[in-house]
């Protein structure tokens with residue numbers, strides 16, 4: 001059992017997301033992370049799904065996804081050289097000058113941006129892979145995280161290879 | 169300019185549709201108005217569930233796509249069991265549903281239900297049409313998707329305003345192009361060669377044939393292949409009919425209520441060739457003890473079935489008919505497997521299915537043996553679900569594909585009678601019987617109105633045991649005979665039939681069975697046969713749930 005990153009190219013049509021996610025829940029798979037958005041082709045979308053399972057389970061879910069008429073291509077890019085990113089925003093309690101300074105320091109170390117400063121809190125934004133974000137979250141906990149928002153993970157293959165051109 | 173309803177009917181005609189099973193309502197009024205003077209035949213059922221099952225029965229008996237039609241909301245929801253039944257058994261149907269106008273979608277309008285959402289898990293694909301000009305394309309795609317690859321149901325939801333709006337006639341696309349849908353038909357040559365090599369080496373090969381052989385119309389290829397190599401064949405419930413019952417290589421059905429010799433053969437074979445079958449739990453029992461000594465070749469059109477339940481040595485994705493034809497043409501030499509076949513003949517001789525006891529009582533096995541003798545395989549036999557289904561599968565001698573129609577995957581009680589109606593329109597040349605239990609028939613008994621109205625000559629053979637027999641059997645065997653809510657009070661089915669204007673006979677002894685069946689055949693129209701059978705008869709042999717299939721109860725002692 002390990003996380004697999006699946007890149008799913010779909011028709012840009014109503015209901016596609018619900019077909020895809022419905023399949024996961026129906027077949028008893030958990031989605032760890034999900035990101036959907038337009039892609040290089042205007043009439044297609046890309047869904048990046050991180051799901052945890054053993055190889056046989058992942059193989060089965062990929063085959064089932066492939067059966068959906070609106071799914072054009074499914075690729076498991078877990079073993080490929082790739083860049084993975086997600087974006088997170090933390091709203092952290094910061095009502096004293098001291099803590100503010102400390103939070104700024106952490107932000108610098110993680111190359112996070114301060115995107116909003118209020119009287120009692122600051123909002124930090126950081127982009128990175130999951131490990132980096134998890135580490136930052138751990139450090140910020142001590143100040144009190146009022147709210148945390150994470151986008152799903154997106155992933156792209158390194159080099160000239162594309163997911164659409166790669167072999168399964 | 170043409171209305172959406174007109175475009176719909178013309179699109180159906182373009183697909184060669186001749187019969188639709190349906191039930192009207194507010195949102196489909198424009199479609200019904202169009203049907204009024206169209207050449208399409210519409211059969212008015214008494215419950216939308218029956219429309220879906222009838223379309224399914226039509227599809228299974230004919231090999232063509234069946235069509236049903238229902239109004240929005242309750243009408244559409246009533247189709248769901250029928251659609252799910254077709255989905256589980258990979259049957260091609262197109263279900264048309266009315267919907268509230270697009271302007272009201274999502275408002276909880278009168279008779280609105282999200283039928284697209286509801287049927288997502290039980291359709292191969294579904295559509296909500298929002299633009300009238302899309303109708304011809306969507307219908308074309310729906311029939312293409314339903315009838316190709318691994319077949320299955322497709323639903324088209326049609327809002328009322330989409331049907332009433334008039335548009336300039338759209339150009340109908342010549343070919344369906346779906347970039348996310350390209351079934352593989354031809355088997356990979358390397359895998360085919362690997363399979364042939366395994367077959368050449370095998371000493372105890374066995375073919376395990378499923379419903380895929382029937383859907384692919386691959387019966388001649390299967391028989392040719394098995395005969396050429398002398399490989400015995402066992403079939404699933406859905407595969408029955410792909411090889412004649414009395415073919416020397418046929419071992420009958422395997423699995424929970426399979427023959428002892430089929431289950432022995434699976435357990436001892438060294439090569440299992442699964443063809444259009446999916447290793448369902450009712451077939452395999454405890455999967456870890458299923459075909460424990462065998463290498464496995466799996467041929468199926470659906471790649472997702474391969475390796476799903478059982479590890480496979482040689483996977484072949486493709487159309488069963490085309491793959492078997494390729495295998496046949498590359499065969500080097502004919503095989504024999506003489507020692508293996510001898511062993512199987514021994515099992516067949518010493519572990520036969522038990523015929524009816526001759527104790528003067530009316531046993532279901534006798535009824536089926538008699539039906540079999542009279543009909544000689546030249547009939548379409550549809551069943552309900554329960555003991556009636558298993559006794560028919562075991563004791564009726566089927567000789568042709570598409571003459572055995574039953575709800576396998578979903579096990580839907582109430583399926584048989586409406587499916588038999590559909591089967592009649594597919595095969596008007598053959599007598600059609602629905603073998604029923606007294607429980608199941610009461611799930612769609614209102615269809616007596618339909619068969620009476622159109623004089624549809626379906627013969628309803630009720631194996632009346634005044635129990636939900638199959639459940640009672642489990643209670644007897646595994647719940648200490650505590651018959652919790654499985655007894656049914658006696659019903660005079662002949663009287664119910666008469667109320668609908670249908671004739672029938674109650675049959676209480678063996679001597680009456682043959683004449684009653686013959687009378688039903690001679691009668692030009694629907695007919696009810698109410699067989700009062702031995703009440704606590706069981707279906708044997710039986711593999712208890714979760715046991716190995718070699719561990720059957722109710723069989724013969726093994727020497």
Ligand SMILES: Cc1ncc(C[n+]2csc(CCOP(=O)(O)OP(=O)(O)O)c2C)c(N)n1
Pocket residue numbers: 552553554555556557579580581582604605606607608609631633635636637638639
């Ligand atoms: C719609 C539906 N409800 C419940 C069941 C569970 N079930 C399976 S067999 C059976 C009993 C069937 O009784 P009957 O139709 O009288 O047939 P018999 O087994 O007596 O031949 C039941 C209740 C089912 N298969 N389908």
